[in-house]
Amino acid sequence: MQALPGFRDFYPLDMAKRNYLFSTLRRVVLSYGFVEVDGPTLEGGDLYRKKGGDELAEQLYQFTDKGGREVAMRPEMTLTVARMAARSERHYRKPMKWFSIGSFFRYERQQRGRLREFSQLNCDLIGEASPAADAELLALVIDCLRAFGFGPRDFVVRLSNRMAWLRFCRGKGIRVEQIEGFLQEVDKMDRYPAGEISKKFAKFGTSLQAVRDFVESKDSTYFSAVLDDLSARGLSEYVEIDLGIVRGLLYYTGIVFEVFDRRKCLRAIAGGGRYDQLVSAVSSSRVMLPAIGFGIGDVVLGKLIEAVPVAVEKMRVALESRPGCEVFVVIAEENRRRQALQVVQLLREGGKSVDFSLGVVRIEKQFRHAQQLGARHIVVVGREWPQVKLQRSAFHEVSVCPYEKLAEHLKTEHSFAFQ
Amino acid sequence: MQALPGFRDFYPLDMAKRNYLFSTLRRVVLSYGFVEVDGPTLEGGDLYRKKGGDELAEQLYQFTDKGGREVAMRPEMTLTVARMAARSERHYRKPMKWFSIGSFFRYERQQRGRLREFSQLNCDLIGEASPAADAELLALVIDCLRAFGFGPRDFVVRLSNRMAWLRFCRGKGIRVEQIEGFLQEVDKMDRYPAGEISKKFAKFGTSLQAVRDFVESKDSTYFSAVLDDLSARGLSEYVEIDLGIVRGLLYYTGIVFEVFDRRKCLRAIAGGGRYDQLVSAVSSSRVMLPAIGFGIGDVVLGKLIEAVPVAVEKMRVALESRPGCEVFVVIAEENRRRQALQVVQLLREGGKSVDFSLGVVRIEKQFRHAQQLGARHIVVVGREWPQVKLQRSAFHEVSVCPYEKLAEHLKTEHSFAFQ
Numbered sequence A, B: 001m002q003a004l005p006g007f008r009d010f011y012p013l014d015m016a017k018r019n020y021l022f023s024t025l026r027r028v029v030l031s032y033g034f035v036e037v038d039g040p041t042l043e044g045g046d047l048y049r050k051k052g053g054d055e056l057a058e059q060l061y062q063f064t065d066k067g068g069r070e071v072a073m074r075p076e077m078t079l080t081v082a083r084m085a086a087r088s089e090r091h092y093r094k095p096m097k098w099f100s101i102g103s104f105f106r107y108e109r110q111q112r113g114r115l116r117e118f119s120q121l122n123c124d125l126i127g128e129a130s131p132a133a134d135a136e137l138l139a140l141v142i143d144c145l146r147a148f149g150f151g152p153r154d155f156v157v158r159l160s161n162r163m164a165w166l167r168f169c170r171g172k173g174i175r176v177e178q179i180e181g182f183l184q185e186v187d188k189m190d191r192y193p194a195g196e197i198s199k200k201f202a203k204f205g206t207s208l209q210a211v212r213d214f215v216e217s218k219d220s221t222y223f224s225a226v227l228d229d230l231s232a233r234g235l236s237e238y239v240e241i242d243l244g245i246v247r248g249l250l251y252y253t254g255i256v257f258e259v260f261d262r263r264k265c266l267r268a269i270a271g272g273g274r275y276d277q278l279v280s281a282v283s284s285s286r287v288m289l290p291a292i293g294f295g296i297g298d299v300v301l302g303k304l305i306e307a308v309p310v311a312v313e314k315m316r317v318a319l320e321s322r323p324g325c326e327v328f329v330v331i332a333e334e335n336r337r338r339q340a341l342q343v344v345q346l347l348r349e350g351g352k353s354v355d356f357s358l359g360v361v362r363i364e365k366q367f368r369h370a371q372q373l374g375a376r377h378i379v380v381v382g383r384e385w386p387q388v389k390l391q392r393s394a395f396h397e398v399s400v401c402p403y404e405k406l407a408e409h410l411k412t413e414h415s416f417a418f419q
Helices: A012-031 A046-051 A054-058 A078-091 A131-146 A162-171 A176-187 A194-203 A208-217 A224-232 A298-307 A309-320 A334-349 A363-372 A387-392 A403-413 B012-031 B046-051 B054-058 B078-091 B131-146 B162-172 B176-187 B194-203 B208-217 B224-232 B298-307 B309-320 B334-349 B363-372 B387-392 B403-413
Strands: A042-044 A061-064 A070-073 A096-105 A117-126 A155-161 A239-241 A255-261 A270-274 A291-297 A327-331 A354-356 A377-381 B042-044 B061-064 B070-073 B096-105 B117-126 B155-161 B239-241 B255-261 B270-274 B291-297 B327-331 B354-356 B377-381
Touching (some): A012 A117, A012 A131, A012 A298, A042 A046, A061 B061, A078 A096, A078 A117, A117 A131, A117 A298, A155 A162, A255 A291, A327 A334, A327 A363, B012 B298, B042 B046, B078 B291, B117 B131, B131 B155, B291 B298, B334 B377
Parallel strands (some): A327 A354, A327 A377, B155 B239, B327 B377
Antiparallel strands (some): A096 A117, A155 A255, A270 A291, B096 B117, B255 B270
């Protein structure tokens, strides 16, 4: 029996890698003064259908629960964050800097290794509308990736702005109620042949050429303050203006961005933007709170690591330096197992990671077990241990302490430094 | 807009408490040499319906996905662990000691604060059938709770054994195919009036009195090796034989246990048992692997902490000693914001947690912000800072370093110890 298609089992090494990703990200977001929050895995389905956009709704894991409620497994975090902020913002100092790490679900077609459950870091900066906030969040996403060893030749943040697109739409006479549909076509324009997309744009009273010219213009009106801030931080080389980025989600109102690998081999590594109207839209009291956020998922990030040798090496070093078994207790005489258990308990209560053989096994096998676990120290309980063999094992430089000495040592030193 | 009934929003303080629970548990399980794994949130529905038992099936969040598969949000972890072990056990040394921390879902009736999504630590010891393995796991659950400051007057592990019940059933002539139904009645016997439960037992050819006599017998045949092991570890006072424990889940085959608060005010804090047939049952190659495991959820554990002053105090100290804002950068002259941003970036790259005002705000307000964040140090950028006012603030004992000195300090010392 296997996991469902698009879902993953995390065996110890997979899990260690996932923990490496998120502990690295966590360290960076904490250095930016973000605090951790979380929301429920299941939300009312309305939240996504009304505010998310078509693609999100199509991919929703939704069903009717046993109480007759329309519910959905969360496909993203921003709507939950907006809901939480709307409900309790009065208790928190602005800006709120919130991050979360959790599982998300999208019923994607099974192609190119797309997954249906993924883990994601989300960061949201709520209650500050200035470009300084945009820059703070962009600096954060850049530093998140730099923490894995990636440099400006590995990834780039492509920066756009919904406001620029609104001005384009006004200039072309696209009506307000059409803008949403138009932007969704722009978002998908590279997926279809030119002829097909031209026809779609014609319906909105514009042309593929006009859209392309606009994207090529790289109009920096909406970006100068943000770019100036990032330059002061020394992060300019990680950002490029690309008006071709519009983001599929409905709720964005200002700056939007996606992070791509420079080799253009992967899907977006991260993405986000400003959503100044969303908190108000999900609030019963219509509280207005400008906000900006982004998400980084584990799947594409993991692939980028695999593609960059420096990042692979950094991960390898981190995985190898994980704390493993500190002390392995060898039971040399089975009739002294009770004493061994006392030692095990004492060491663990002292905070050590301790292992021993649960079954009755030969002493040689116990030593092999200790070696396989990478145990740093061994404690041999009983006198009958094969000192000669030990000298040929990986522990030959470890001075082994028989039980009697150990007990004495514990009593006098109150220390667990057995070597 | 609120979370669905039975689901929780974790605001910063809620999240800090949840992190305290699981970082404490994680520390203990690592000291026992367990390694982390995880499975998918969604599984094929069959997994639970066939092997879980009626109550689990009734509470299942199940639905048909967009591909026509019957799926279920995981209500527990043991079946996933068994599936994972069955599939890949050949790659791992036995016994496998696996733990996981994740979210689980049960559609429970909304009463007595029962939740529909909860977080749970699961520990499973796979590939070792000896009582030594049972004792290792019981010692682990006890040490997990002791880590919160609970003592033998706060909780007790109630220990039972399905084998004892099988012998009872044989003695009473209960047929093999009836045993499952019978044990489910025993599991629920305290929830119904004596008359009702007597009738139910009569159908199986036994009586309420016979069941009660059996429970009262405290027959220790099946427990002596385990109790002896726990006594060597000094943990006897945390365990009691209670044959009234049978556990609702179908897959248990040997020792079963539940942990209760001594005041008997709460539901079970933790529960588990031996499931020697389960890995084989979910394995295509019928690989036999004896196993034992338990789960501790966050909800009841949180309530027990609230009820025990020592545990409350321990949590309070842990929450207060969390690392917060280390350096707050005060921008005393707005035209030097670029310099301030450089300092912020430099400090963060050095691993410090740094905050500053994104908006243009008065210097007094910036100091207040720093105080509210509990910043340990401040760095003032600009000459125009109100030294007199500062002396009346919480930072009056902090020697403040103006920007010029700071830059110098950075160059010469390569240290970030600004005070």
